[in-house]
Each structure stands twice: as C-alpha cells, then as structure tokens.
Amino acid sequence: MTDIPLVPETTRPLPTLGSSEGLISWVASVDHKQIGIMYLISSFLFFVVGGFEALLMRTQLAQPNATFLSPEAYNQIFTMHGTTMIFLVVVPMLIGFTTYLVPLMIGARDMAFPRLNALSFWALVFGGLMLYYSFIGGGAPNAGWFSYAPLSERPYASTNGLDYWALGLLVVGVGTVAAGINTITTIWKLRAPGVTIRRLPLFVWMSLVNSFLIIGALPALNASLVMLLADRMLNAHFFAPAESGSAVLWQHFFWAFGHPEVYIMVLPAFGIISEVIPVFSRKPIFGYAFVAGSTVGIAFLSFAVWAHHMFAVGLGRPWDLIFGASSMLIAVPTGVKIFNWIATMWGGAIRFTTSMLFAASFLITFTIGGISGVTFAVVPVDWQVTDSYYVVAHMHYVLFGGTMFAVFAGAYYWFPKMTGRLLSETLGKWHFSLTFIGFNLTFFVQHFLGLMGMPRRVATYPDLPNWGLLNLTSTAGAFMLGVASLVFFWNVTASWRNGKEAGDNPWQAWTLEWATTSPPPIYNFDQVPPVKSRRPLWDLAHPENPDSRPRKPKVEQTDQ
C-alpha cells in the first residue's frame, strides 16, 4: 500500500487500447469508482447550471417591479432550476456517493451489475441533455417542477418544452431505477465475509432503504409522465377536465412519487452525516439500531403522506386530518436521528474539520427546515402559506441546508479516498463560512416574505413595505452562495492536482473503504480485513480493546 497512483487505474474495457487512452477509459468504464466520480462531476456541473438559473431569478427579484427577465423567461427559468436541482443534482449526487462507496464499504470488488451501472450514469447525462435541448428546441418547460395539469396540457403549454421535460425525466428516471436495483442487489449479494446486515455502515443502510424508495416511487413518476405524454402527443385525456379527465389525478399521481422523492433526496445525506459525525467526534454512532430502524419507518411512512402537498385542492376534512396526522408522524423518526447525532457528538473529542463543520451545521439548518415542514401538517397553516415564499424557504432549508450541506461534508470527507489528496482546509473553511452565511441570508428572510404573503413563482412584486429590502438581502445571500461554490470548485481543481497526499486513512476512520489505498486499485482490496464488528478498522488498530469482544469493564472509546 505504498505505491499510490494519482488517478484510479482504468478498467481497459477495450483490449486494443493502451492505458494512454485516458478519455475512453472513462467513457467506456464499467468500474464503480470511475462511474461514481463521473456521477459526482456531472451532477456538480448541473449544480453550476441550476445555480446560475437561481442567480438569474434572484437578480430579477432584487428590486420590486424589475424587468430584467420577462415573465415568460422567468417561468422557464424557475421550472428548469427546480427540475435541474432535483433530478440532475441532488438525486444523482447522492447516487454518485452510493455508487462509489457502497462496494468499498461492504468489501466488494464492484457493483452487482457493472454494465447496468454505466447505463444508469449515461441515462442521467443524456436525459439531462435532452431536458436542456428544450432551450433551443422551441422553449424550455414552464409549468414548474411538478407540472400541474391542466397547465401542462397541450392547449396551455403549446411549445415542446414540456415534451422534452417529460421525455428527459423518463430517461433519467430509468437510470435512477436501474441504480436502485443495482444497489440493493450489490448490498444483498456481495458483502464480504463478516459484513452482516447488522454491521453495515449506516451510509450503506441508508443507501439500501433509499434504493427501495427509488424502485417504489420512481415508477409512479414514470407512469405519470407516460400519461402526460399520451395527453400531449396522442391527444389522450387523462388530465384534461374538459374531456372527463382529472387534473387532481395528476396531483395524486405526481405526489405519490413526489413525497417519497423528498426522502430519496435526503436519506443518503443522513447516511453521510452518520459516517462523518462519529469519526470526527471519535465515538461510535449513538443508537445504531435506532438510526437504521427509524429510516425504515420513514420509508414506509413516506408513501402515506403525499396529499399534504394538496391541502389547498380541497380533499375534504377527513383526508386533510389523515394526511395531516401522518405528516406529523413522519417527523418523529427524523427527530430520532437528530438526537442520535447530537448524542454521538456529546462528550466526544470533536475535530472541527471542514467536513465536520458542514455536518454540524446540517444539524441546525436541517432541523429548521424540519420544523417549518411540520407546520405544513397543520392544515389551516398550510392554507395560509401554501405557494408562498415560506414554502420556498422550507424546502431550501431541507434540500440545501440539509442535503447539500451533507454532500459538502461527504465531499471533504471522501475526496482524499477518491483522489489520494486532501482538499485544502483553508479554502474549505472559506467555502464553509461563505456557504453558511450566504445560505441563511438567502433563505431565512424568505420565511418572513412568505408570511407577509409574497407568492412564489411570480416574476416580480409590488413595492410593499420591507419587501424590497428583504428580497435584496436574499439576493445578496444568493450571490454569496455563488462565490462559495467558486471557492469549492477552485479547491477541488487545485487540490486534485497539488493537494496534500492523504494516505490510506487520513481521518483515522473505521469503515472498510479506509482499509484500501487512496485512491483504491481497480479491484478495490488486496485483502479485505477481517470484519467482526461495525468498526473493523478500530478492531485492527486496537487489538487490545476491540469492538468485537464484549468488554468487561466499560472502557471509554474515545481516542486520546
């Protein structure tokens, strides 16, 4: 483990090509590490595009009665921003981590279906390109990321934008389903000896549950898209009320997918947090079984809360009560985890690396998003604030303050494993500070704007008291986030070339991926170390006090 190559060795899928064929060794790769890295890079590029769209919107909204963007352009841009961030950034970024890490964490050589893995990734790329082709193919989609009918029907959206939207998401969706199938099969079939279900790293647990959510929820989207396309291309009538169809059915179908999707966008992030916090607190996770078990609870409940997106439709009091109650209930298993993570940090020897800073602030920002989320379960509150900036603030606290913070924590944590080099901590702290301040500046004030009645998805607003000031604050924060992303981009590109050499296990972590070299060889492990507990590398480093042996006197497990 002394000879550290700077980039992963390639699979050489085409025997005639030498190792000098750098690009083809990536494009034609079926190696989970290369595909995982390509997932992360592509979704980061889409993040830049989606972020640019956000900045366009914030520029338009910086002042009342602005004319920077036309309402038509604004509709297209907020639709593309939401669609991009959800389907081309958050979900694939987490799948990228899953693809890279799961085989390493369970001591496997690759995913169960390596070629299917490549298909998943390329489906993402080409689905995303198909979606963006809409800009030159007659206009981008403009009905929001959930494309409510009948607005999304041909008479009201006559350009081809929504067709590209539906087709692009179908392609991406097929890839996502394939990734889910692949992940479950990998975890079920390819665990190294000793890696039992009860010893899986929590990130693997979250990926497993997440994959079940994917294969249960994504087909609902795919079926809805197929019906929408039938309406638009073949003049069918599923969602056209004038022809005996039903617009509300679209909402039911879309949110039957859409709410599990919310958890698809956050469960692997929980997994990242569950790896990062114990390592930088020098303590094992508090209540492993509760973290894993509550996730299974979330997965089941997530299929029973979709109609809380539809309280404003008028489903009737019994349904409002049922879905209000189930939505409150789902906050419980999520709250359990927050306490698990806090208890893990409690009394630990915490090292505030950039990764840990992101993970610790995740606890704060995600909890704020969780709390504002529970307020929607109170139906009259939902009626008051639905489709306002309060919703925008809530979901960004969950998706940015939650998932993206976790993604950054994971990026700083696993970058050394992927490249063999550490990200710069100095730039990292700048990145973190700018992100944390910029994020809260952008989105915290939007709670107030929402409560004051500012509607979302409207291109401009009148000059009401404080609206201009609060919006300007939000815009300033958004540009700060833009700068933060540039710092991160600079950090990644510079450190990839000249970063400090990381070594196999720079964080003294305990899970299997740190047992191999950084970056790992193509076959991952020379020899998988014996796994007798949840922390095989702790056992290896502390033969006198291993996890695998029941302790007689209870010994404090923190490192000195």
Add this chain to the structure above:
Amino acid sequence: MTTTALEKLKHIEKNTLGMALFLINEAVFFALLIIAFVNFRNSVKSGPNAAAALEPLTTALFTVALLSSSFTIRQADKNLERKNHARMLAWLVATIALGGIFLVGQGMEYRRLLTNDVTISRNIFGSTFFTLTGFHGLHVLVGLIMLATLAAFAFSGGLKGPKSSGMAAISLYWHFVDVVWVVIFGIIYVWTAGLIKF
C-alpha cells in the same frame, strides 16, 4: 416468513434478485395505469365505453393462450432442471407461440376498435384502455424477444441445465406479465365490460 423462505431469500441468485426488484418497479407502474382506468371507469360522457366497444369472449380466448404459456414455461424450467434439452426447447418454443397468439389477438382487437373509430383520443375510455393494454402488450413483446433470445441460445447448444440464471429471470418476468394480464382482464373485461354480471 418462515426460516426456509428467509434462507431462500438469502441465497437468491443475483440476476433473479435484480429481475424481482425490477418487477416491483413494473408493478407500481402498472398499478397507476390500472388506477387511472378504474378512476375513469364511469366517466365516459359520450362515445364508446368498455361495455359497448369490447368483445370480452374473444379476448377471453386469447387470454387462455397467455395463461397457458405460464404453464409451458414452467415445463421448460422443469426440463432444464432435468437436463432434458430437447423437451426444454420444445416447451420454450410453445411458450413463444402462445405469447405470439396472444399478441396477434390483441392486434386484431386493436384493428377492430380502430376501424370503429375507438382511439386513444376519442374519449377517456380510449385513453385509459389503450394506454394500459398497450403497455401490457409492449411488455409481452419484450418478453417474447427475451424468450426468443433464450431459445436461440438453447438451439445453438447453450442452456445445458440444470440451472440457468437467464431462464430463472426471464420466466419470472413472464409469470409477472401473465399476472398483470389477469388483473387487467378482470378489471376491464370481466368487471367493466360485463363478461360476468355481478
């Protein structure tokens, strides 16, 4: 779940597990199309509905062909286990033939409907009927392609038995397509079109 079932699940073959997970995905996909059909069952205001447009008895005939193909592929499976190559191939060809008969039947039904101006755009019945049965037909077609590949492989000397993960996964898919049709036939033809009066 009994311990043996759990043990079986633990040692499930990789490709079979992959296919089973894919079929969960497909089941949800069909569930939504079926819900749409049921939801709009009585919404037809003008034009044809299931009772007026469909001929349940004719379709029942072709349904028998598809259901028998579940039996024939089971026989192929059994003969693979017994390493009885010639019989296995014969049962496989029989399965393909029965699946083909079903598709021809569906094609004839579509032709009759379309010539009578019952189309996907005519009214909500057409929309739900053609989308649901069309996607099922597409799944049958994909199944036939997989079965033909398997048969070609067997014909050129492959598939010696006693086990084949390809056979296991494809027959699982085929049974699934059958079961979905049983549900569709029950809902569209028996219940809505009134093959049996309740």
